[in-house]
Amino acid sequence: MELVCPAGNLPMLKAAVDHGADAVYIGFRDDTNARHFAGLNFNDKQIREGLHYAHDHKVKVFVAINTYAQPNGWERWTAAVDRAVDLGVNAIILADMGVLDYAANRYPHVNLHLSVQGSATNPAAIRFMHRHFGIKRVVVPRVLSLAQVAHLIEETPVPVEIFGFGSLCVMVEGRCLLSSYACGQSPNTYGACSPAAHVEWRDTAQGQETRLGGVLIERRSLNEPAGYPTLCKGRYDVAGELRHAIEEPTSLNTLDILPGILAAGVSAIKIEGRQRSTRYVAQVAQVWREAIDACQRNPDAFRPKDSWHQILAQVSEGAQTTIGPYHRPWH
Amino acid sequence: MPTTSHSTPRLTLGPILYHWSREQVFDFYAEMLETPVAVIYLGETICSKRRLLRPEDYWELAERVAAAGKEPVISTLALIEADSELKTLQRICADERFLIEANDLAGLDFLEGRPFVTGHSINLYNQRTLAFLAARGLKRWVLPVELGRETAAALIQTRPDGVECELFAYGRLPLAYSARCFTAYNRNLSKDDCQFCCGDYPDGLLISTQEAMPFLALNGIQTQSATTHNLLSVLPEVTQMGVELLRISPQSTHTADIVRVFADTLAGKLAAADGTAQLRAWCPSVLSDGYWTGKAGIATA
Numbered sequence: 206m207e208l209v210c211p212a213g214n215l216p217m218l219k220a221a222v223d224h225g226a227d228a229v230y231i232g233f234r235d236d237t238n239a240r241h242f243a244g245l246n247f248n249d250k251q252i253r254e255g256l257h258y259a260h261d262h263k264v265k266v267f268v269a270i271n272t273y274a275q276p277n278g279w280e281r282w283t284a285a286v287d288r289a290v291d292l293g294v295n296a297i298i299l300a301d302m303g304v305l306d307y308a309a310n311r312y313p314h315v316n317l318h319l320s321v322q323g324s325a326t327n328p329a330a331i332r333f334m335h336r337h338f339g340i341k342r343v344v345v346p347r348v349l350s351l352a353q354v355a356h357l358i359e360e361t362p363v364p365v366e367i368f369g370f371g372s373l374c375v376m377v378e379g380r381c382l383l384s385s386y387a388c389g390q391s392p393n394t395y396g397a398c399s400p401a402a403h404v405e406w407r408d409t410a411q412g413q414e415t416r417l418g419g420v421l422i423e424r425r426s427l428n429e430p431a432g433y434p435t436l437c438k439g440r441y442d443v444a445g446e447l448r449h450a451i452e453e454p455t456s457l458n459t460l461d462i463l464p465g466i467l468a469a470g471v472s473a474i475k476i477e478g479r480q481r482s483t484r485y486v487a488q489v490a491q492v493w494r495e496a497i498d499a500c501q502r503n504p505d506a507f508r509p510k511d512s513w514h515q516i517l518a519q520v521s522e523g524a525q526t527t528i529g530p531y532h533r534p535w536h
Numbered sequence: 537m538p539t540t541s542h543s544t545p546r547l548t549l550g551p552i553l554y555h556w557s558r559e560q561v562f563d564f565y566a567e568m569l570e571t572p573v574a575v576i577y578l579g580e581t582i583c584s585k586r587r588l589l590r591p592e593d594y595w596e597l598a599e600r601v602a603a604a605g606k607e608p609v610i611s612t613l614a615l616i617e618a619d620s621e622l623k624t625l626q627r628i629c630a631d632e633r634f635l636i637e638a639n640d641l642a643g644l645d646f647l648e649g650r651p652f653v654t655g656h657s658i659n660l661y662n663q664r665t666l667a668f669l670a671a672r673g674l675k676r677w678v679l680p681v682e683l684g685r686e687t688a689a690a691l692i693q694t695r696p697d698g699v700e701c702e703l704f705a706y707g708r709l710p711l712a713y714s715a716r717c718f719t720a721y722n723r724n725l726s727k728d729d730c731q732f733c734c735g736d737y738p739d740g741l742l743i744s745t746q747e748a749m750p751f752l753a754l755n756g757i758q759t760q761s762a763t764t765h766n767l768l769s770v771l772p773e774v775t776q777m778g779v780e781l782l783r784i785s786p787q788s789t790h791t792a793d794i795v796r797v798f799a800d801t802l803a804g805k806l807a808a809a810d811g812t813a814q815l816r817a818w819c820p821s822v823l824s825d826g827y828w829t830g831k832a833g834i835a836t837a
Contacts, residue, residue, distance in 0.1 A: 273661035275683070276690035303664030323641075324659065327616045329625075330641035333648070337668075348715035349617055356619060376712040376759070377615055380657055383752075385682045386711050386761055386833035389826070393659065394682060418832045421745040441743040441751065443722050450722055450743045450754065530715045536727040 206466075207473035208497055209267070209366065210490045213245040213480055218255040218266075220487040225494025228265040230298060231255065232479065236278075237285040238269045239322055240479040241396025252292050265295035271320035273301045273393040283307050290315055296341065299323070300379055309338040318342040321368070322392065324379035328360035335363050342366055344475060346378045351462060351531040355469035364472035370489060371477025372522055373457040373529050375437045383436050388418030404434045415439070430454075432522045458517055458526035463496055464504040485520050492516050542778045544802050545771075546574035547795060548702060550785040551581045551611040551637075553710070553755055555735040558588040564786065565597055569604040571792050572799040575781065576601045579611035579628070581639055581655070583717070583756045584621045585730065591628050598634050607635070614639040614657045615713040615757065635675065644672070651675040656704055657713070661687070663694045676700040678783065681709050681765070684830045685773070692778045700780040706768070706794060707785025708740060708753050708820070709761035709833055718754040738788035739820045750821040751834075763824035763834055766815055769808045770828060771801055790818035 210226035212218035221229045232238030234246040247255065252266075259266045268289040274282035282301065286308045289297045297315060299305045300322035308317055321344040325331050334340050344366045349357065358365050374381070378392075385391035388403035405416040408427070415423040415434045423439035425431065432438060432454040441450045457477070459466060466474065474497070476489055492513045500507045518526065529535050549568055552561060568576060578594045578601070580586050598608035612629075616622055622642060629636060629646035638644050639655040654660055654669065656678040666677065679688055681704045692701050704710075719741055720730040734741075740753030740760050750762035767774065767782065774782070784795055797814055800806035816823055826835030 273659055274664075275661050275687045276663055276694070277686060279662055279664070301659065301661060301665065302668055303662045303666075306664055306668045325641055327622050327640070327642050329622055329645040330616070333641055333645040336645075348615065350715075353617055375716065376714045379659060380615075381712040382680075382682045382709070382833065383711050383759065385827070386709065389830070389832040389835075391682055393661070393680075418834070420749070420751065420834065421747050424746045441745060442748065443741065443743050447746065448722065450752075451718060451759070452716075533728070534726060536715045536717065 206471060206497060206501070208490065208493050209473050209475040210486055211476055211479040211481070212255070212486065213240065213242075214247070215251045215255055216483045217479075217486050219258055220483045221490050222259050222262045222264045224487045224490035226264055226490050228267055228295070228473070229255075229259055230267040230269055230475075230479070232269045233285055233288065235281060235285075236396040237272055237282055239271050239320075239392050239396050241272070242480050243401065245480060249288065249292065252294075256292065256294065267296045267298050267318065268292075268294045269298040269320060270304065271298050271300040271322045272396045274304055275394070286311070298344070305334070305338040305340075313339070316341045318344060318366070320344055320379075321346050322379035324377055326377065328357060331357075331361045331363050335361075342472065344368075347374055347457065347530050348377050349530060350533045350536070351465050351469060352533075354466075354471065354531070358470040365470075366473035366475055367466065367471050368457060368477060369459045369466070369474035370493065370517065371457060372433060373452070373455060373527065375452040384417070387420045387422070387436055399433070399435050406431075453525070454522065455525045455527045456521045457529045458521065459528055459531060460496055460509045460513060460517065462528055462531060463500045463509070464507050467500055467504055481520070488516050488520055542775055545775060545779050545782045547572060547798055547802075548575035548781050548783045549573045549577060549791075549795070550704070550707065550783045551577045551579050552786045553582055553758065553760070554738055554740065554788070555583070555586050555588075555732060555756070556738060556788070557735070561589060564791070565600070567792050568795075569600065569606070571795040573606065573784070573795055575607040575609060577609045577611045577637060581611050581614050582758050583734070584613060584618065584624065586732070591624070591631075595631065595633070609635045609637050609653060611637045611655065612639050612643050614655070616640040616642045617715065644669070648672045654678065656681050656710060663691060666691055666695055666699065670696040670699050674699055676702055676781070678702045678704060681711075682827055682833065684828045685770075685777070686830060688779070689777050701778070702781035702783055703767060703774060703779055704765065705782035705784060706766050706798065706815070707764060707783075707787065709763070709765045709827075710758060711752070711761055711833075712759040714757050714759070717756050718759065719756050722754065742821070753820070761824065761833060762821050764815070764819035764821065765827065765833070766812065766819070766823045766825055767828060768798060768801055768811050768815060769825070769837070771808065775802075787820060793818060
């Protein structure tokens with residue numbers, strides 16, 4: 206089982222490689238990837254250096270081109286595919302059927318992965334994408350229980366990658382428009398959920414307010430921690446009651462079910478967080494490297510160490526974690 | 537720039553997105569057959585646990601729709617996770633009497649090679665995807681709701697012959713799908729013991745911001761906008777653009793009235809401003825149309 210770690214810049218890529226990643230995923234500096242944040246991502250020179258470093262350490266590099274192209278700007282996506290191929294990356298992670306069609310026809314020998322943003326959650330969807338684009342791997346959205354993941358793996362010839370740790374999307378990825386509803390830009394169209402330019406923080410007499418596109422998505426007392434400002438983790442009025450109507454500010458951590466993930470036949474486990482720090486990826490990669498190695502040596506005796514949980518808890522957003530959809534009661 | 541004249545778009549009725557009683561559903565369609573909609577989409581698209589109507593019931597309704605001189609289209613589930621859901625989809629797609637709308641990629645696998653429709657939850661964002669799907673049998677696509685006039689116009693200009701464009705023209709916007717049932721979650725029920733509580737909210741469960749602004753509507757595993765998207769004021773523009781179909785998404789009351797407002801406005805018998813005033817009175821909260829002009833979906837032009 207491969208450990209796939211995020212890198213938002215060159216120091217992060219090197220830290221991921223140094224701390225046990227089997228593969229690192231990155232993006233270009235534009236809206237062709239789903240972490241289109243200011244100051245993040247790679248130019249070609251940095252990618253070349255990163256590729257050298259990773260390949261010297263026998264670590265693979267994937268490039269995510271996983272947003273949806275519109276007619277105005279289409280060439281940016283095909284150019285991104287061309288660049289990724291020219292740079293010699295190990296795989297390209299795509300979501301858009303049009304971009305997949307371009308890549309599969311133009312570069313039939315390049316490894317294509319279906320991004321989580323491609324929204325394939327069942328064997329028939331994967332079969333369709335495999336038949337037409339020859340995808341070599343599918344990253345499945347965070348909607349399936351572990352039992353469903355295991356069944357999916359039995360039913361599909363395409364190796365399956367799942368998210369194991371990091372920020373938790375509550376909605377099926379690639380089909381969530383909440384961000385653009387509030388502010389006009391979404392992961393699909395812009396490459397970011399709740400883009401920073403549309404987020405406003407303000408201290409008021411009633412508490413600290415977070416607004417997205419002017420919409421009040423959270424108001425908390427000043428001593429409560431503030432997470433990444435996604436509107437699905439805010440508190441709202443539901444029939445007169447103030448509550449986290451969609452999800453609490455929590456992040457995903459599947460360390461406790463790692464033996465089940467391994468037994469299910471998962472091919473790769475992905476760590477979320479290209480927008481996080483070098484320290485984050487170093488710590489998370491190291492914990493997951495140790496955990497995967499321990500679990501593969503002896504899955505029956507696997508028990509996550511307290512120290513692993515402590516380290517992961519420190520870097521989790523919202524300071525609480527969940528097994529999320531892999532555990533049926535979450536649904 | 538040369539201008540071409542386009543025929544007036546036909547009105548369609550989207551699938552019922554909510555969990556209404558069986559009797560209410562049959563009454564609703566009996567009423568809809570008397571309205572000027574040209575196409576009626578039939579089927580459960582949100583939750584596989586909702587089984588008050590079976591595929592057989594929808595096929596029977598489809599026969600009635602066809603007998604009334606309208607086009608029936610069978611709609612399918614938007615998020616397929618469980619094996620049982622996939623098997624139901626396969627069974628629906630094995631029936632070739634009616635056109636079928638795919639709402640999950642799985643539908644494309646079953647429908648490839650014969651005429652089909654893609655709903656707004658299939659990510660068709662560009663001309664290459666459109667051409668790719670057209671080569672597989674796409675006959676009509678519903679534009680993803682976050683896309684606006686610029687992309688709609690560009691796609692229509694470059695589309696393959698014979699492929700029709702449908703816009704989501706009226707209704708609470710379908711914004712997201714999840715493994716979680718948000719209606720049950722907010723009633724402190726588990727999804728496996730949901731007690732079909734979504735049936736208590738015939739237009740979705742409203743959630744408002746902490747300053748009392750209506751924001752979203754929860755409908756089982758689907759999150760909708762609280763605002764009602766409305767393109768009534770841009771009908772001349774979409775007609776000129778070459779859009780063939782305009783979808784009205786059912787709400788629990790006044791849907792027939794809303795269809796007539798759209799039909800009368802398209803026919804030039806009603807001013808858009810007057811029609812909009814009526815829609816404002818009938819929609820569950822407030823109107824919006826921001827997506828059409830490239831703004832936030834919640835905004836109004």
